[in-house]
């Protein structure tokens with residue numbers, strides 16, 4: 082069977098989640114591979130959430146926040162941006178391709194952009210193939 | 225040994241007519257859910273948010289003694305409040321609800337029914353896993369201090385102060401200058417009704433200074449603001465001495481400053497003594513004599529609109545008052561110097577306010593020469609030669625005739641636009657509000673909430689929010705006062721149940737969380753050597769919870785356990 086990537090999306094409530102909702106109200110189609118978890122701000126996303134998702138068998142993790150300068154909490158997304166740099170290094174250290182963890186800015190009016198980001202990420206992860214994390218003994222793949 | 229009772233979860237899957245059911249098999253989700261741990265009832269229904277839908281949930285909660293509810297339907301941004309109310313009406317704490325977004329983020333964006341149903345199943349499973357870890361949360365209340373600090377004593381600040389004080393609430397006006405009145409005190413007559421600005425102000429000044437509920441601090445600077453809505457502490461420096469004020473709300477009315485006309489080189493301001501700004505003309509009008517630098521009476525007065533406004537190079541926005549003010553000048557010049565000619569150089573005539581079109585018509589009758597120049601192509605002004613029968617020469621690309629023309633003038637008045645004050649950035653930081661790309665303070669919603677800001681308890685009124693005439697400044701000031709009075713009437717502030725909390729036993733006292741919080745909501749307790757969240761200041765961003773190296777911060781309703789459960793659920 083063809084490989085269907087499973088991607089966990091962490092979206093901030095104010096811009097990106099609203100943008101993803103807008104894609105829905107505008108009936109913009111995109112691949113069903115991303116499953117979204119809402120947080121109030123992208124800065125709530127602890128690196129361990131990302132590691133947990135990868136350990137549980139996610140093939141990719143997409144983090145979306147407000148554009149720089151637009152964070153509802155004024156500066157949360159800058160902290161996210163700084164964490165992202167470390168996060169990429171961290172996952173690389175575990176032998177996971179850093180491209181599996183992606184940060185994007187999506188505003189509340191960018192339903193189209195959200196759909197494009199999901200489509201692009203799904204395609205890239207599809208080409209990358211399944212994550213090798215499942216071979217780690219301590220993790221499992223659910224379902 | 226007694227074990228905690230297993231959760232009793234109800235799962236309610238909405239068809240949303242055919243909006244969801246067309247692509248997602250809602251019955252399949254309900255069937256599958258019955259197998260998930262803790263689920264005691266799972267039902268699909270056509271419209272969950274309808275009255276019968278909500279009653280169905282409430283009834284199941286009572287009958288099956290449910291203690292957790294999952295609704296798989298539209299976005300929580302749409303109907304979470306609705307279903308929370310449904311829970312509350314059945315006696316369940318509203319926070320024991322979790323929604324799975326299977327419409328906006330599933331049925332509406334996917335075509336393949338199998339894939340959409342699989343995704344909806346994962347989202348519903350995650351919601352069930354998460355809701356098990358939900359806990360009942362209670363809203364809190366903190367007292368509301370009825371006192372208000374008004375920053376800036378221009379027309380907006382004075383109006384807000386009077387409205388609050390007339391309602392019996394104490395107000396302190398903190399004004400930097402040595403007098404009240406702001407920019408209106410620099411104006412002679414006001415457009416469009418030509419009433420005297422002085423009279424407009426005098427009545428107010430008298431009432432402000434006499435009012436038992438208003439204290440005015442002149443030559444005063446706000447140095448620091450701490451606390452949260454209903455309970456702020458302000459440090460104000462008054463002529464060197466520091467004062468501490470306890471207040472519940474702040475209205476920022478710091479106004480604007482005029483654009484520096486010298487920045488547009490071709491206009492010659494600063495080089496040519498008979499090129500003056502609108503405020504300099506106002507001063508002449510107040511003194512009762514319009515004259516040139518050498519004391520002669522001008523025969524031609526030219527008015528140049530949009531200086532610094534509506535341009536690519538300076539400010540893109542319209543300053544909103546200059547067009548009407550220029551018409552007002554035309555009128556005033558004509559009545560003071562009946563023999564003088566008035567030339568009006570404009571880009572577009574903006575006469576949108578009430579009574580302004582009439583004013584335009586009336587003033588146009590007094591023989592003003594209207595010339596139109598192009599955006600980003602301001603006129604160029606140079607001294608006239610000894611043979612010219614005038615003082616200055618203005619060249620412009622005239623749009624109506626399509627020709628480059630030269631206009632003689634003795635006195636040129638530049639209609640300088642408005643811009644944010646130099647220290648607007650510092651003020652924004654002090655009271656924790658944001659500024660737009662042009663530097664004006666940002667309101668909470670441009671249409672529906674124009675005087676509140678994203679920081680509760682901080683309001684903005686007048687020209688500090690964007691260029692504004694007097695009527696609009698006054699309207700905003702009154703609106704801000706009304707917002708505050710509504711809160712004062714309640715006497716207490718509701719604090720959302722979702723905020724962060726520190727487990728003092730786990731906290732190492734590293735204070736990383738405190739440096740992370742954008743609202744200064746985390747205090748450090750020197751005695752306990754641990755941090756503490758001030759609930760009323762916390763906006764629940766969760767940043768501190770992500771940063772704490774000791775896992776001592778819990779972001780209520782977005783805890784690590786809840787999110788971990790959700791991650792397992794979606795995968």
Ligand SMILES: Cc1cc2nc3c(=O)[nH]c(=O)nc-3n(C[C@H](O)[C@H](O)[C@H](O)COP(=O)(O)OP(=O)(O)OC[C@H]3O[C@@H](n4cnc5c(N)ncnc54)[C@H](O)[C@@H]3O)c2cc1C
Nearest residue numbers: 376378379380400406407414415478479480686687693694
């Ligand atoms: C040339 C000209 C002519 C005009 N003519 C008209 C007219 O005919 N009709 C009309 O309706 N409108 C007119 N306007 C517009 C009018 O000036 C404004 O609508 C009005 O001044 C706005 O009032 P405000 O209280 O918001 O701000 P301001 O008048 O700017 O007052 C702000 C006050 O806050 C104080 N302040 C600022 N920063 C601080 C701080 N950090 N701490 C303490 N105090 C501070 C200032 O000292 C000032 O007293 C004109 C404007 C211009 C430029």
Ligand code: SF4
Nearest residue numbers: 238240271273297298
């Ligand atoms: S609850 Fe939401 S999904 Fe269901 S009928 Fe109402 S709007 Fe549609």
Ligand code: SF4
Nearest residue numbers: 731732734735737772
């Ligand atoms: S970051 Fe954590 S450990 Fe450090 S002070 Fe804050 S709560 Fe305590």
Ligand code: SF4
Nearest residue numbers: 741762763765766768
């Ligand atoms: S959740 Fe956000 S606002 Fe609340 S204390 Fe933590 S960092 Fe500050």
Ligand code: FES
Nearest residue numbers: 093122146147152
């Ligand atoms: S609220 Fe969107 S990134 Fe902070």
